[in-house]
Amino acid sequence: MATRSYDIKSYTGFLQITLLCLFVLYAPLIVVAVYSLNASDSIAVWEGFSLRWYADVFTGAESAKFKVAARNSFIIAIIAATVATTIATLAATAMVRGGKFRLRAWSFGLISLPLMVPEIVTAVATLIFFNSIGFERGLLTILLAHIAFCIPFAYLPISARMQGIEDTYEQAAQDLYATKRQAFTKILLPLMLPGIISGYLLAFIISLDDFIITNFVKGAGVETLPTAIFGAVKQGIKPNIMAISTMLLGFSILMVLISYLVSRTDKKS
Amino acid sequence: MSLENPNAIEVREAVKRYGNFTALKTISLSIKDNEFFTLLGPSGCGKTTLLRMIAGFEDVSEGAIFLYGEEIEGLPPHKRPVNTVFQNYALFPHKTVLDNVAFGLQMRGNSKADSRKKAGEMLELVQLSQFANRKPSQLSGGQQQRVALARALAPQPKVLLLDEPLSALDLKLRKAMQLELKHLQRETGITFIFVTHDQEEALTMSDRIAVMSSGELQQLGDAREIYESPRNMFVADFIGETNLLDVSVDRIESGQAVCHLDGGHALTCPAIEDVTAGLNVHLSVRPERLILTTGPDTDTGMKATVRENIFVGTDITTLVDLADGPQITVRTSNSARGNERIFEPGSPVFVNMEHGAARLLVD
Numbered sequence: 001m002a003t004r005s006y007d008i009k010s011y012t013g014f015l016q017i018t019l020l021c022l023f024v025l026y027a028p029l030i031v032v033a034v035y036s037l038n039a040s041d042s043i044a045v046w047e048g049f050s051l052r053w054y055a056d057v058f059t060g061a062e063s064a065k066f067k068v069a070a071r072n073s074f075i076i077a078i079i080a081a082t083v084a085t086t087i088a089t090l091a092a093t094a095m096v097r098g099g100k101f102r103l104r105a106w107s108f109g110l111i112s113l114p115l116m117v118p119e120i121v122t123a124v125a126t127l128i129f130f131n132s133i134g135f136e137r138g139l140l141t142i143l144l145a146h147i148a149f150c151i152p153f154a155y156l157p158i159s160a161r162m163q164g165i166e167d168t169y170e171q172a173a174q175d176l177y178a179t180k181r182q183a184f185t186k187i188l189l190p191l192m193l194p195g196i197i198s199g200y201l202l203a204f205i206i207s208l209d210d211f212i213i214t215n216f217v218k219g220a221g222v223e224t225l226p227t228a229i230f231g232a233v234k235q236g237i238k239p240n241i242m243a244i245s246t247m248l249l250g251f252s253i254l255m256v257l258i259s260y261l262v263s264r265t266d267k268k269s
Numbered sequence: 270m271s272l273e274n275p276n277a278i279e280v281r282e283a284v285k286r287y288g289n290f291t292a293l294k295t296i297s298l299s300i301k302d303n304e305f306f307t308l309l310g311p312s313g314c315g316k317t318t319l320l321r322m323i324a325g326f327e328d329v330s331e332g333a334i335f336l337y338g339e340e341i342e343g344l345p346p347h348k349r350p351v352n353t354v355f356q357n358y359a360l361f362p363h364k365t366v367l368d369n370v371a372f373g374l375q376m377r378g379n380s381k382a383d384s385r386k387k388a389g390e391m392l393e394l395v396q397l398s399q400f401a402n403r404k405p406s407q408l409s410g411g412q413q414q415r416v417a418l419a420r421a422l423a424p425q426p427k428v429l430l431l432d433e434p435l436s437a438l439d440l441k442l443r444k445a446m447q448l449e450l451k452h453l454q455r456e457t458g459i460t461f462i463f464v465t466h467d468q469e470e471a472l473t474m475s476d477r478i479a480v481m482s483s484g485e486l487q488q489l490g491d492a493r494e495i496y497e498s499p500r501n502m503f504v505a506d507f508i509g510e511t512n513l514l515d516v517s518v519d520r521i522e523s524g525q526a527v528c529h530l531d532g533g534h535a536l537t538c539p540a541i542e543d544v545t546a547g548l549n550v551h552l553s554v555r556p557e558r559l560i561l562t563t564g565p566d567t568d569t570g571m572k573a574t575v576r577e578n579i580f581v582g583t584d585i586t587t588l589v590d591l592a593d594g595p596q597i598t599v600r601t602s603n604s605a606r607g608n609e610r611i612f613e614p615g616s617p618v619f620v621n622m623e624h625g626a627a628r629l630l631v632d
Contacts, residue, residue: 176373
């Protein structure tokens with residue numbers, strides 16, 4: 001059949017390239033996940049299945065350090081994602097529903113620029129900024145930095161969702177005696193919700209696993225999970241690092257899965 | 270009209286400008302209470318702009334709009350007792366059919382239970398009760414259309430605005446909905462303002478029609494007036510099919526204008542204002558008002574040659590070349606009687622005009 005020759009599966013090397021890509025992307029993760037279940041003290045020799053390194057994360061010598069770091073990470077991620085999502089929702093409403101205001105293109109550039117700036121540049125700039133205004137480094141500096149760089153990540157899914165919502169819905173609501181505020185809360189907001197949830201989860205994950213910026217702006221002795229893991233690795237990689245990394249990976253996958261399910265149930269209705 | 274019973278809508282010298290562009294040029298018209306009124310025109314003629322000005326989505330640059338005698342300019346859409354059926358329906362996708370219909374009632378301050386009860390009655394009226402708990406996306410286009418109608422009618426607006434609501438439906442469904450809309454309008458007694466670019470739709474449904482083009486009102490009248498007595502070239506050309514012929518006026522005699530075609534053939538038709546002897550004007554005659562014969566039936570019988578017969582089902586369209594003149598179109602009904610008046614291509618024939626069928630138009 002004529003159409004078959006256009007099928008991407010018939011391209012030369014399709015299968016090989018696909019397998020290579022999958023291998024490069026996922027082999028390291030699989031190795032870490034598998035070896036986190038190793039009974040051995042060594043990270044390279046397999047000595048049988050065991051959950052001892054998972055237990056070690058919670059009860060071992062370094063457990064106290066990890067617990068504090070994990071709590072910091074989650075508190076920061078929750079607050080940063082909440083604040084960033086709120087700001088991003090308002091920004092998306094203005095950008096998508098605000099009509100043609102002056103400097104609209106510039107505004108969009110300002111919102112999305114942080115995605116393109118190398119993270120190390122943002123990190124150094126943020127550090128210099130906090131130093132120059134005399135802001136003492138600690139949890140609060142981490143939180144402020146996270147809120148700032150999470151905004152574009154939350155903004156993108158929200159504004160994408162909003163662009164798909166025709167503005168006749170709000171007009172119809174206002175035509176049916178709803179005030180502007182009611183049209184927003186009763187019609188626009190529920191329709192935006194899947195985008196807002198996706199944006200929130202994305203911001204949450206980005207905050208949770210950020211290392212570079214956090215490492216620059218955190219105060220001495222204040223650790224988040226990624227910086228704590230990095231600190232532990234500097235003293236040599238132990239299997240408990242693999243266990244904690246696998247848990248973090250699992251949590252990220254869960255978040256992405258929720259985000260996917262939210263957008264899917266919405267499409268069905 | 271007395272003060273106690275003012276017009277449903279009165280547009281008084283309304284102008285709409287967008288920057289340098291004038292979308293509506295000084296429009297004045299009155300829409301009567303309980304009327305099925307249609308704004309008809311090609312896209313970009315300003316009909317939807319006028320509708321949105323009545324709904325409150327566009328402000329009025331100059332002039333004023335009155336709803337039952339009260340000026341409504343400045344009122345936001347939610348304070349105007351008019352509802353709109355949108356072109357794409359704009360049904361709230363996250364609400365059920367019942368909650369969609371109940372929305373306006375609830376926003377007007379009715380309790381949730383009351384609103385739902387009344388919404389249920391509205392759904393009964395449009396025969397969709399069994400779909401009350403579905404989401405709009407689970408309904409067909411025609412059903413969604415009826416939900417949009419029920420939703421807009423539920424709060425009992427003083428005027429219902431319909432923005433090309435039938436354009437997304439297929440032909441058969443559209444015909445059925447045209448009748449249903451007409452019946453619904455009579456049953457509810459609500460004034461309908463219907464916007465369309467489909468002249469057949471407008472003729473079928475409306476009590477009165479306002480024909481618009483490039484931001485101006487071209488003609489206002491009932492279907493028969495608009496069709497049979499077009500006031501200008503635009504209306505004659507836009508509504509239905511017509512033959513436009515260039516003629517020169519020879520003289521005016523007791524209300525009749527005696528003219529001749531470029532080819533020299535003499536014709537007589539009712540004189541209109543602004544037409545005097547010596548003027549070059551246009552003559553409009555509908556194809557179905559022309560009859561082909563082998564000899565001249567009347568004094569207006571014009572010599573011609575049949576070029577082509579096109580079978581279109583209910584009718585046969587015949588293209589004929591007038592002797593020394595342009596090509597014109599004749600439509601004959603596909604009936605036993607009509608078929609006697611169909612001739613082979615190449616046949617010499619006479620084109621006869623029914624009495625009073627021709628109408629003069631000035632540019």
